[in-house]
Amino acid sequence: MYRILKSAGRRRALGTIAALLGAAFPFARARSAPTPTKSPQARDAGGRTITEMIGTNGWAGTPRDIAMWRQMGITWGRDSVGPGQPDSPTEAMHIDKTGSQFDNDLPSALLLNNRNGIGSLLLLGYTPPWNATVPGDTNSAPRDVRAWTRYVEAVVRKYTAPPFNLRYFQIWNEAAGKLSGGLPQATFWHGPNFSEDEKRAKPYEHAMQDYVERIHLPAARIIRKYNAYVVYGGWPDQGGLSNFCKWLEYRSPASNERMLDWVDYLDTHYLGVTDLDPLYDQYVKNGPARGIWQTEIGDAYMKDPHFIAEYFFDFAVWALQRNWNDPNKYVSMVYHWDGYEPFRLTHRGPPSRTYNVSGKSLIVLRQTVSGSLASLANPLKFGQGASGSGVRSGNDVVLQVNAAAGWRTVTVAGLKRPSAGTLKIEFIDALTGTVSAPDALTTTWNNDGLQLGFRVPDRVNGAGNDPPTHLAYIAVRPLA
Structure with a gap:
């Protein structure tokens, strides 16, 4: 039953x-x-x-x-x-x-x-x-x-x-x-x-x-x-x-x-x-x-x-x-x-x-x-049409975002740009693992932290949900 x-x-x-x-x-x-x-x-x-x-x-x-x-x-x-x-x-x-x-x-x-x-x-x-x-x-x-x-x-x-x-x-x-x-x-x-x-x-x-x-x-x-x-x-x-x-x-x-x-x-x-x-x-x-x-x-x-x-x-x-x-x-x-x-x-x-x-x-x-997990102390500020949460995974910051189609934004408040090395930032489909093209992400560093823009595809992976949304990860990975 x-x-x-x-x-x-x-x-x-x-x-x-x-x-x-x-x-x-x-x-x-x-x-x-x-x-x-x-x-x-x-x-x-x-x-x-x-x-x-x-x-x-x-x-x-x-x-x-x-x-x-x-x-x-x-x-x-x-x-x-x-x-x-x-x-x-x-x-x-x-x-x-x-x-x-x-x-x-x-x-x-x-x-x-x-x-x-x-x-x-x-x-x-x-x-x-x-x-x-x-x-x-x-x-x-x-x-x-x-x-x-x-x-x-x-x-x-x-x-x-x-x-x-x-x-x-x-x-x-x-x-x-x-x-x-x-x-x-x-x-x-x-x-x-x-x-x-x-x-x-x-x-x-x-x-x-x-x-x-x-x-x-x-x-x-x-x-x-x-x-x-x-x-x-x-x-x-x-x-x-x-x-x-x-x-x-x-x-x-x-x-x-x-x-x-x-x-x-x-x-x-x-x-x-x-x-x-x-x-x-x-x-x-x-x-x-x-x-x-x-x-x-x-x-x-x-x-x-x-x-x-x-x-x-x-x-x-x-x-x-x-x-x-x-x-x-x-x-x-x-x-x-x-x-x-x-x-x-x-x-x-x-x-x-x-x-x-x-x-x-x-x-x-x-x-x-x-990686080994830790809480993400940095507050997340999502723009309209997006929400989510984050963790630290090893040296990475990983956000899970749920968003409507189109350009969306999130700010990781207080996150400091590394003084050495570079970062690899990826927008990853949470259901397939597909990584979006680099032009689907924009990054801006300022006194508020890291500001990210991400383009959610028109064909979202939660099309049957009400409302239709896309589930994805934004991974911020430091490179030596």
């Missing part, structure tokens, strides 16, 4: 594709990274790079897939683990498969990730039919919590140990009660009064307490016992942030513990970058959470060819202003890197996998913003 609403001028995903006993990752397999050495989970602290925050759902299954992930700058993957004990509490525990139908080998995918510097996030879920409080419903609360903890213990014990050495585990997916978007029960957390017919469904009155006490706290204790990190189970965008905060701060009557005290990384789905401000201010700036992830972004939003490049550039600008002191502090994962729809990052073929527009835009972003 998949739906889109228009709200406050932008689309919001109301749901995801439900898959039996799976994590809603229909084409799961692997993921790519900058260098084939150690994974992001073990990288040393230092200058941040934009690739550290780029992830996707699924695993890359072949060397060719890995190469394509590396081209796009993807350094994280996320998928399911199971199927656990799907048929009976007496059967052997099965935790070596992944994917929506648990038909792909998980250990080989994780080892491939490790060899190629890719971080792996394992999603723990859901309830086997025989243990469901809603008969046969794998998205419902378990009747016997011990069955859930047996599964979690088996997964975490195995995959935190060599040769896997995983440290990041996500508990469930999009568990919530009544949603501010209108649904009486969340897509992946069902209880009494649930019905697939929304008109007949009623709210799950104890949704929060049952999730905290039956799912989150038991799993989180096991994860931390193995010195691993707890990633919250992806709060749905239509759930409302104020409602999310209530869940995080809910104190279990049984144990007198808040769920928040057993969360290392907050996680939401399909929110805009600025929507994350309240979570940072309340829970990350001074603790207790270590960071903020979004383990699902994109999807049908990527029908807008500008979406994914704008999102990650904005996310980097945002993170640089919020103490991005750890490579794993801020991560977002595209849903999905692989598929048949033209808005996925790649088209799987036949005859062979190719990049879609969104995937190409990630390649251009990685190539253009390739």
Whole structure:
């Protein structure tokens, strides 16, 4: 089931594709990274790079897939683990498969990730039919919590140990009660009064307490016992942030513990970058959470060819202003890197996998913003018909601009002309990487800083947007 609403001028995903006993990752397999050495989970602290925050759902299954992930700058993957004990509490525990139908080998995918510097996030879920409080419903609360903890213990014990050495585990997916978007029960957390017919469904009155006490706290204790990190189970965008905060701060009557005290990384789905401000201010700036992830972004939003490049550039600008002191502090994962729809990052073929527009835009972003990142302290003053933001990437200043066709201007206030050497300034199409002819740029240095004029082509790369605009980079690169 998949739906889109228009709200406050932008689309919001109301749901995801439900898959039996799976994590809603229909084409799961692997993921790519900058260098084939150690994974992001073990990288040393230092200058941040934009690739550290780029992830996707699924695993890359072949060397060719890995190469394509590396081209796009993807350094994280996320998928399911199971199927656990799907048929009976007496059967052997099965935790070596992944994917929506648990038909792909998980250990080989994780080892491939490790060899190629890719971080792996394992999603723990859901309830086997025989243990469901809603008969046969794998998205419902378990009747016997011990069955859930047996599964979690088996997964975490195995995959935190060599040769896997995983440290990041996500508990469930999009568990919530009544949603501010209108649904009486969340897509992946069902209880009494649930019905697939929304008109007949009623709210799950104890949704929060049952999730905290039956799912989150038991799993989180096991994860931390193995010195691993707890990633919250992806709060749905239509759930409302104020409602999310209530869940995080809910104190279990049984144990007198808040769920928040057993969360290392907050996680939401399909929110805009600025929507994350309240979570940072309340829970990350001074603790207790270590960071903020979004383990699902994109999807049908990527029908807008500008979406994914704008999102990650904005996310980097945002993170640089919020103490991005750890490579794993801020991560977002595209849903999905692989598929048949033209808005996925790649088209799987036949005859062979190719990049879609969104995937190409990630390649251009990685190539253009390739250095160690720092905030751009210089204010930007855009003329009419243009807007944007900027970062420092190594020795470069890179602006991402969104503008209407014709000549546009921007001033980088206070930027000083280098006393030695020369500058190379380029106007780069954000979707194709095409560099405009030199006469598409004018430069003027004065006491105000660097004044740039740039000619946006008549045929803009966001022709289908309202209004049509062009997404591009202006790169100011010093030459010795």
